[in-house]
Amino acid sequence: MKVTIVGAGNVGATCADAIAYRRIASEIVLLDIREGFAEGKALDIMQTQTTLGFNTKVSGSTNDYSKTAGSDVVVITSGIPRKPGMTREELIGINAGIVKSVAESLLQHSPNAIVVVVSNPMDTMTYLTLKATGLPKNRVIGMGGALDSSRFKTYLSQALDKPANDIHGMVIGGHGDTTMIPLTRLAAYNGVPVSEFLSAEKLDKVAADTMVGGATLTALLGTSAWYAPGASVAYLVDSILNDQKKMIPCSVFLEGEYGQSDICIGVPCIIGKNGIEKIVDIDLNADEKAKFAKSADAVRAMNADLKSVLA
Numbered sequence: 001m002k003v004t005i006v007g008a009g010n011v012g013a014t015c016a017d018a019i020a021y022r023r024i025a026s027e028i029v030l031l032d033i034r035e036g037f038a039e040g041k042a043l044d045i046m047q048t049q050t051t052l053g054f055n056t057k058v059s060g061s062t063n064d065y066s067k068t069a070g071s072d073v074v075v076i077t078s079g080i081p082r083k084p085g086m087t088r089e090e091l092i093g094i095n096a097g098i099v100k101s102v103a104e105s106l107l108q109h110s111p112n113a114i115v116v117v118v119s120n121p122m123d124t125m126t127y128l129t130l131k132a133t134g135l136p137k138n139r140v141i142g143m144g145g146a147l148d149s150s151r152f153k154t155y156l157s158q159a160l161d162k163p164a165n166d167i168h169g170m171v172i173g174g175h176g177d178t179t180m181i182p183l184t185r186l187a188a189y190n191g192v193p194v195s196e197f198l199s200a201e202k203l204d205k206v207a208a209d210t211m212v213g214g215a216t217l218t219a220l221l222g223t224s225a226w227y228a229p230g231a232s233v234a235y236l237v238d239s240i241l242n243d244q245k246k247m248i249p250c251s252v253f254l255e256g257e258y259g260q261s262d263i264c265i266g267v268p269c270i271i272g273k274n275g276i277e278k279i280v281d282i283d284l285n286a287d288e289k290a291k292f293a294k295s296a297d298a299v300r301a302m303n304a305d306l307k308s309v310l311a
């Protein structure tokens with residue numbers, strides 16, 4: 001199975017590394033516009049083969065899309081990341097043009113690929129990709145919820161002082177500092193609701209920390225995060241290529257689910273060989289429904305800025 005990752009920067013290269021190391025694909029192509037950059041990252045990853053023990057072929061390309069031909073999955077990480085103090089939404093002006101042209105070039109060479117969108121503002125970039133390419137909605141998947149949920153579970157495990165892998169939980173809604181919705185009511189420690197162990201105040205703090213998880217890392221690092229984002233993309237790609245049918249919150253085009261239409265936003269999805277195999281329409285309570293509607297309003301307002309790009 002062949003995966004192309006466009007953008008060989010922090011997230012793209014980390015994602016390639018995780019996919020190779022975990023033997024998720026047999027071939028990975030990294031592509032970047034910066035001369036020699038993707039080739040360098042690919043060569044560096046290839047030189048971990050003998051010490052880490054994998055056989056995935058990783059190659060790089062400077063903007064030559066012919067090398068990406070026949071990819072099963074393509075991942076778009078190209079574009080600029082935010083700096084401390086910025087929101088993801090401020091990246092739209094530069095990233096929209098990049099994402100649109102990259103998606104079109106990818107599909108010319110891999111017409112059957114499933115597209116995973118990572119560049120920010122991710123929900124709007126996913127909507128743009130869907131509209132610009134005309135692909136069926138099961139083949140355009142925005143990655144954000146997998147990452148936000150991993151942060152949510154990490155913060156829960158720290159508050160509970162229990163192993164993160166014993167914790168289950170999901171974050172839905174937009175992938176934004178104020179739009180994501182950690183579902184604290186449904187989070188569980190080995191099947192037991194976390195509210196049995198944590199006070200409402202502690203749960204509120206976990207939710208608040210989760211929502212600004214990306215901003216916290218951006219402030220610490222001077223640019224946005226890459227280890228957890230790269231690993232989250234690999235987790236999603238694994239579920240596609242190996243038809244695992246995992247339930248992962250992803251940004252997908254809604255047609256009535258969760259009371260929303262004509263928008264890409266994070267909801268739980270079954271992810272398998274066809275991409276989005278099913279949108280899981282869970283029963284939210286009144287508070288969660290109100291938060292979801294508000295989140296969708298914010299994402300929709302951002303999508304309105306795409307008019308000139310989509311014209």
Ligand SMILES: NC(=O)c1ccc[n+]([C@@H]2O[C@H](COP(=O)([O-])OP(=O)(O)OC[C@H]3O[C@@H](n4cnc5c(N)ncnc54)[C@H](O)[C@@H]3O)[C@@H](O)[C@H]2O)c1
Pocket residue numbers: 006007008009010011012031032033034037077078079080081082088091095098102117118119120122143144147175223224225226229
């Ligand atoms: N959805 C998520 O959960 C999530 C998580 C982390 C980062 N991000 C987003 O991913 C994007 C990349 O972040 P990063 O930290 O890897 O940034 P980065 O600057 O390290 O890497 C971006 C790469 O894209 C390349 N690029 C720019 N324009 C290109 C084009 N037209 N064609 C090919 N390559 C091009 C650049 O040369 C650079 O190497 C940002 O928009 C960031 O906000 C999203």
Ligand SMILES: O=C(O)C[C@H](O)C(=O)O
Pocket residue numbers: 081082088120147175213214215217218224225229
């Ligand atoms: O925070 C960012 O801007 C990058 C990414 O969306 C993240 O959540 O790490």
